[in-house]
Amino acid sequence: MARIKENDLPKAKLNSNSLQKALRIFKYATNHKWKFFVGLIFLLLTSATALAFPKLMGMLVDCVTNKDLDQANEIALLLMGVLALQAIFSFFRISLFVNFTENSLSNIRFALYENLIKLPMSFFSQKRVGELNSRISADISQLQDTFTTTIAEFLRQFILIVGGFIILGSISPKLTLMMLCIVPLVAVGAVVFGRFIRKYGKKTQDKVAESQVIVEETLQGITNVKAFANEWYELQRYKNKINEIVKIAIKGGQYRGYFASFIILCLFGCVVAVVWYGITLTIKGEVEGVGDLISFILYTTFIGASFGGIAEMYAQIQKAVGATERVFELLDEKPEAISTTIDTANPIKLKGTVNFCNVAFSYPSRKEIEVLKAVSFDVAFGQKIAIVGPSGAGKSTIASLLLRFYDIESGTILIDGKNIYDYDLETLRGNMSIVPQDVILFGGTIKENIAYGKPNATEDEIYMAAKQANALNFIEGFPEKFETIVGERGIKLSGGQRQRIAIARALLKNPSILILDEATSSLDSESEKLVQEALEILMQGRTSIIIAHRLATIRSADQILVLDNGIVSEKGTHQELIALENGKYKNLSTLQFTDF
Template identity: 55%
Template sequence: MARARLNSGNAAEKELPKAKLNKQTLKSVSKLLTYIKPYRGKFIAGLFFLFLSSLVALVFPAILGALIDAAQGNYKYKFMPRSINAIAIGGFILLFAQACVSFFRVVWFVQVAERSLADIRRDTYFKLVTLPMNFFANRRVGELNSRISADLSQIQDTLTTTFAEIIRQLVLLAGGVILLVVVSIKLTLAVLAVLPFLVAFAVVFGKFIRNLSRQAQDKLAESNTIVEETLQGIANVKAFVNEAFEAGRYDKNLRDVVGIAVKGAKFRGIFASFIVFCMFGTFVGVIWYGSVLVSNGEMHTGDLTTFIMYSIFVGAAMGSFPDLYANVQKAVGASERVLEILSEEGENISIRESDNVIKQHIQGNLTFQNINFHYPSRPEIEVLKDVSIDAQAGQKVAIVGPSGSGKSTMASLILQFYHPQNGSMLFDGKPAAEYALTDIRNQVAIVPQDVLLFGGTIRENIAYGKRSATNEEIMQAAKRANAHQFIEGFPEGYDTVVGERGVKLSGGQRQRIAIARALLKNPSILILDEATSSLDSESERLVQEALEELMKGRTSIIIAHRLSTIREADKIVVLEKGRIIETGTHEELITREEGLYRYLSQLQFDTSA
């Protein structure tokens, strides 16, 4: 039955959207039920026990009635013993049996739900991490996160609780009505004439009240946003002397909250009076009419007790269905969203690490052959136009160009995050499609602009480049990356925890960790996406040295922002609006009077001077 929550101080409940229940949605959701299959034995046993415990629950009112009747010397049921104590002991034995049945029912249901949900979670997560980059370009991390947490929790709740509750309430409703008739047909007709209407009214009214309380909560959440925003931007508020304006805004919002809550309070009052008067009134009426029947000798007192209990069962079952139905709708919505991910086409990557070992070695020759590319999400903007580059194994090729010219996009194409619409990428002269995706990614390493370290130790972060690396290998890589010294400077050395809850590393230190990581990976092709924010000169020297060490003996594609670092490159490619406009060595390009490279060099020279 509706639980009215009108206090505006209640935490706003995060409601999952509900889905319409129809043949189509149920059919698609039934796909998720295949996850229960491996545990069907326990599931069916749980169902049977649930059915049994619900049936047993129906026996108790009869036993209580029989007890009361026995006290007055009436024995209605032939199968029951003719002694009060024996009936009571029988009741306790039944109660104990029901407790045992309930125990197994709960344990088995939870086991099945936990295991199958873990399977769904695992599959969803694995699918998520193997989905192509384009999938992530169109979605927010928070939204995906909520599918793994909120949506799956809703499904889990439904499997463990709602599903069992529906079956139990159905048994209680059907059994209750039948037994009401058995106990007294006259009283049953009287109850059934009013009870369904009262329950329906209570449910609808309860829903209305809940809506009102949700409005109050939403308004309150709005006012909390005002507090949050003002405090975050307190400097702005003060600088613009907008304290009074913000206070007025907050005050108006609070008044609205109070307005809605007070309006709701009236309805809540009506609801409470209704429940007290009508629902309890019905029971008073039943007892009244029942008492008349008892005094006329048409019914025993025990029967009346039994009857009252059954009518409570029936009323409660009727009242519970709307909530249960809403839960099922939410679970169906959640299942559909999860299924949407599960049915996406993932990249060809195996869940087993052993399947992803390198099968075809790449020497490091890299070719962009007349590549045209647009991001799938923005087909109208051609990001790369007829791009052709040839990098021989071991060469250093620098890509320069203004912001937005497509440099990082080229790195994404090398890593096979996206595929060109026209033209092809060749590795050692063979099209990328002829290699396993993991072969290419295993032999290409990137040192990105913004190095993300995972929450964990420095050791773990370096070993991300090669998870089988020994401590000695990790230390060697750190030494070559000029990182060993600063790592040893921490009291916990390589076991220092970094990331959100750990030590904060400077930009240069993070880069050297990333370089050590790439050194461990030992790739044939290296992509260096140079950091735009400049480091201090000592840090810069250490990073530069580490990069030189990293680039030795491999093809390096350097996305350069500071042109001073690429003078030694074998080839410099100048990109403008997705098109290559100049190619050559530093010496060749710097002499071109009208060239973009020369212009950009001069700009940097001027600003750094």
């Protein structure tokens, strides 16, 4: 999923319920709340000095009529003082709001990530990574902009509008009424027109993005384009798209032209109308003097600009409230009962016997499909048990249930004779390690990836784990050795190298129960040999559960389970199962052309 742009964020209706939810952000302000309220005081002071400016400007102009130079000097100094105060008040307002916002959002970001990382696998199986990324990036950014500037500006503009109208009414009720009839309407019209033009501009951007997709697809699949001699087809496809861009852009240009004409004719026409009517009232003596007229025009300009800005700010606040609701939806999700700190002093070590007793399970997203149906088996300490069967039979599900990624619907899973739900998750998962088919490494160094199995491991322990995992040779072949960056998801390493890093990681963890989920199925013969040798070392002295497609890798297992349609249809050693006439295991062996 593409990252949601802030402009595309949905808006929430502003009502008491949505605002009450949004105010929960103050819970994360902790001891920084006072900064917001002191910032509001400076906001009021900023607005007050802004409202004083047009009045003083009018008084300064009146000095021309009165020919009073001393008064002019005093008012000019007063104006400079007002501007200096406004600058100081604005500095503290912005600084305090930014300080409050950044500290609050830092706490929200951490709380969101902490809750997210502790949510159960059932949550992640129903959510897309792109959507979750958007919550942390676009939604938080929207909150950042809103609390840093938008709310403050919205309140400031609102105060300017209300205060401006009160002062205008005191200068000339007639002129105020006339201004009220035209200026706000034209300002709102300009906002609506401007928003329409922005939407049209977005259409152009979308079409440009679509044309870029064509270029990207063509270049990525250039082999196919060349092989089919379809250069003409791709050129035509691209030409059609850029022709669409031209049409929309020209249309958008025309609308921008209309908008410019609208601004010149209507907005400046309103100013002319207000000035004309003000002069008329001044000549008639209904407005005291030129100074009051200048003040009136400045207040009108302030109010018109505020009307224009406040509508956009209101829309931004709606988006922020919507973003807050989505962020708190994640924060309200119930996490797993797992600690975020590790007790390295007294880790509980399990022996590693496993018993599945009539376990039934369906995935939360597909409750109508029963993946496991009354599955039962026992694994003694130190045994190697293999689970085979067709795709979708439930093999990997057994590993997920053992790790308590999901809750079972019925039956019991015991480890060392104790129900797995009686263990805390740190103890349970701390005694297990999984080596999957598709190993995903973190983007740091080889050393960091191996140490992920035991973050406080010594250099010697990491070195020994790499050696036992048959990884030392290729690691030492890199110039940076253990400090080699593996790249995103381990992309700089081959599949076999990634597998051996994962085995080294598991060795370092020293688990009681080892789960191998088709750990060699995607490797070439040479890599498989090296990985298999490392796995044999890894499986020594611990309970091992091997999920496999390639039956050649499990012939030495102490017990083989054949899963089919959610049940254990066959159970026994390789020799016992191969001897079953028309057995599923025997049929699977035949299909793989394995020479037994």
